[in-house]
Amino acid sequence: MEEVKLMKGNEAIAEAAIRCGCDGYFGYPITPQSEVLETLMALEPWKKTGMVVLQAESETASINMVYGGAACGKRVMTSSSSPGISLMQEGLSYIAGAELPCVVVNVTRGGPGLGTIQPSQSDYFQTVKGGGHGDYKLITLAPASVQEMSDYLCLAFDLAFKYRNPVMVLSDGLIGQMMEKVQLPDYQLRLTNEQIREKYPWATLGKQGRTKQNIITSLELVSEEMEKVNNRLQQKYREVEANEVRYETFLCDDADYLLVAFGSTARICQKSVELLREEGIKVGLFRPITLYPYPASQILKYAKQVKGMLSVEMNAGQMVEDVRLAVNGLVPVEFYGRYGGMIPTPEEIVKAAKEKLMA
Amino acid sequence: MQIASCLLQNHTIMTLQEIIQPANKVYGKTPLLTDTPMHYCPGCSHGVVHKLIAEVIEEMGIQDITIGIAPVGCAVFAYNYIDIDWQEAAHGRAPALATAVNRLLPDSCVFTYQGDGDLAAIGTAETIHACNRGENIAIFFINNGIYGMTGGQMAPTTIEGMVTSTSPEGRDVMLEGYPLKISNLLTILDGTCYVTRQAVHTPATVIRAKKAIRKAFENTLAKKGTSVVEFVSTCNSGWKMTPHQANQWMAEHMFKAYPLGDLKDQ
Numbered sequence: 001m002e003e004v005k006l007m008k009g010n011e012a013i014a015e016a017a018i019r020c021g022c023d024g025y026f027g028y029p030i031t032p033q034s035e036v037l038e039t040l041m042a043l044e045p046w047k048k049t050g051m052v053v054l055q056a057e058s059e060t061a062s063i064n065m066v067y068g069g070a071a072c073g074k075r076v077m078t079s080s081s082s083p084g085i086s087l088m089q090e091g092l093s094y095i096a097g098a099e100l101p102c103v104v105v106n107v108t109r110g111g112p113g114l115g116t117i118q119p120s121q122s123d124y125f126q127t128v129k130g131g132g133h134g135d136y137k138l139i140t141l142a143p144a145s146v147q148e149m150s151d152y153l154c155l156a157f158d159l160a161f162k163y164r165n166p167v168m169v170l171s172d173g174l175i176g177q178m179m180e181k182v183q184l185p186d187y188q189l190r191l192t193n194e195q196i197r198e199k200y201p202w203a204t205l206g207k208q209g210r211t212k213q214n215i216i217t218s219l220e221l222v223s224e225e226m227e228k229v230n231n232r233l234q235q236k237y238r239e240v241e242a243n244e245v246r247y248e249t250f251l252c253d254d255a256d257y258l259l260v261a262f263g264s265t266a267r268i269c270q271k272s273v274e275l276l277r278e279e280g281i282k283v284g285l286f287r288p289i290t291l292y293p294y295p296a297s298q299i300l301k302y303a304k305q306v307k308g309m310l311s312v313e314m315n316a317g318q319m320v321e322d323v324r325l326a327v328n329g330l331v332p333v334e335f336y337g338r339y340g341g342m343i344p345t346p347e348e349i350v351k352a353a354k355e356k357l358m359a
Numbered sequence: 360m361q362i363a364s365c366l367l368q369n370h371t372i373m374t375l376q377e378i379i380q381p382a383n384k385v386y387g388k389t390p391l392l393t394d395t396p397m398h399y400c401p402g403c404s405h406g407v408v409h410k411l412i413a414e415v416i417e418e419m420g421i422q423d424i425t426i427g428i429a430p431v432g433c434a435v436f437a438y439n440y441i442d443i444d445w446q447e448a449a450h451g452r453a454p455a456l457a458t459a460v461n462r463l464l465p466d467s468c469v470f471t472y473q474g475d476g477d478l479a480a481i482g483t484a485e486t487i488h489a490c491n492r493g494e495n496i497a498i499f500f501i502n503n504g505i506y507g508m509t510g511g512q513m514a515p516t517t518i519e520g521m522v523t524s525t526s527p528e529g530r531d532v533m534l535e536g537y538p539l540k541i542s543n544l545l546t547i548l549d550g551t552c553y554v555t556r557q558a559v560h561t562p563a564t565v566i567r568a569k570k571a572i573r574k575a576f577e578n579t580l581a582k583k584g585t586s587v588v589e590f591v592s593t594c595n596s597g598w599k600m601t602p603h604q605a606n607q608w609m610a611e612h613m614f615k616a617y618p619l620g621d622l623k624d625q
Contacts, residue, residue, distance in 0.1 A: 057488035068456030204444035217447035
């Protein structure tokens with residue numbers, strides 16, 4: 001049954017979580033994403049689907065509750081905003097190391113430090129280049145609408161379990177707070193413990209019927225063995241890179257110039273492309289949806305066709321490094337950004353594109 | 360003893376097969392303790408506490424529903440020694456993992472096993488809040504007043520004047536603060552139902568400690584709230600003593616700061 005509602009991005013996360021069979025949410029309030037926990041508490045999913053919702057004492061505790069729940073083979077998640085996500089980096093490294101599935105939503109705000117509660121995309125590096133310690137990767141999905149907050153949350157759970165890896169939904173305060181129409185997903189049944197035992201034989205649900213104990217750990221003191229663990233992780237990441245790249249293009253086929261942008265900035269850039277096209281300038285928009293794995297080869301393909309690219313971001317220039325790596329010097333890659341909670345207008349992006357690419 | 364008296368009375372030599380009859384068995388290793396050789400130093404309390412936990416799990420018949428959360432510290436490999444499902448937590452975070460397991464698997468029996476650095480320093484917040492929520496979990500807390508795994512540094516529970524590698528002149532409370540009596544602190548939280556302080560250095564204390572472990576598991580199954588069993592323990596390597604000296608030193612000095620007995624039982 002099609003069910004369309006008007007809601008905030010944060011509310012869509014909460015609704016989608018319940019509907020896609022989430023077993024547990026553990027979180028701590030922080031602006032601009034507190035509506036996720038508030039909505040869940042108001043919806044009382046424990047009465048309907050049995051989903052557990054718990055307000056933890058900190059983001060550190062939240063991510064470690066997620067670790068414990070994920071180790072039981074449960075569909076568990078948390079959400080936070082930049083400073084809180086910083087506190088979760090230790091836990092994310094452990095979860096990646098222990099190869100557990102979970103979903104983390106970052107409704108990014110401006111930093112560094114306490115920064116601002118206004119939107120920003122300045123957690124790109126933290127998300128796709130590590131953040132925590134060790135060689136690990138977070139599969140990262142960047143929604144650009146409230147609808148995608150809902151869609152990508154469900155996709156994030158599927159990818160997390162497919163690869164036994166944490167998945168980050170990297171949005172920002174703009175998408176978290178704005179209201180749009182959303183078509184919510186149908187209700188999916190939560191797995192029973194028996195189904196989890198069958199589907200995820202590694203889950204620590206108690207030994208019951210198993211001769212061998214299950215141990216969830218990221219520890220291996222023998223270097224030769226730890227190298228093997230890392231090899232296995234790297235192999236998995238190569239698989240993710242081969243299979244899970246997602247992106248969107250807008251008027252790229254005949255483009256002479258390309259704007260590259262993700263998330264809410266991509267929405268703004270779409271308008272900039274239209275404005276430039278009205279002036280007869282053939283500009284397209286390339287929007288990476290997965291920030292890891294990054295659509296590098298797809299960007300390289302366009303590098304052979306266009307005269308230059310402009311990476312537009314709400315930060316001081318982070319994703320631009322990945323665009324440059326992808327393009328590998330074939331064409332100039334310029335950067336335009338606003339930060340500290342400032343949101344660029346379509347017009348100022350048009351001006352920047354002309355100055356930086358066409359002057 | 361039985362075998363010895365039997366040999367003396369009958370003045371006959373029994374064969375090995377005759378000796379190892381079930382009727383002659385006076386003690387056996389619980390099958391829940393795996394055959395993996397323990398990495399603990401001889402004289403360390405961890406081995407005894409592990410054995411007691413494994414025995415209680417076996418005796419209560421809860422092996423299939425028990426999930427242990429291992430700490431960071433000397434007991435990080437606890438999962439290699441007790442044959443149940445385990446999760447290995449980040450330093451200090453075991454109570455957060457246990458919280459989730461308790462909430463998501465309410466019919467399971469969850470316990471954490473933590474040292475003094477894990478529970479009373481880096482994980483203080485997780486400990487206090489799990490106890491304050493009254494999570495149905497058992498917390499087994501090894502307090503040996505020192506960081507064993509990293510080589511003998513000062514712990515939050517290091518007693519006044521105690522020499523460690525980071526308090527080489529002895530802990531000066533004016534500089535380094537006071538030994539943290541965290542179990543006492545946990546008693547005032549409404550979520551704890553049972554807080555006790557035990558030791559395992561004599562047969563009598565071992566028997567009492569085992570009873571405390573059993574009570575903690577029984578409380579967990581009865582969903583009475585959080586149970587905390589502190590074991591005042593030795594770390595003879597870290598303390599730079601023989602096992603015997605360490606036991607004596609613990610009884611003389613540690614028990615003054617950390618007197619044994621129940622602190623709360625509801």
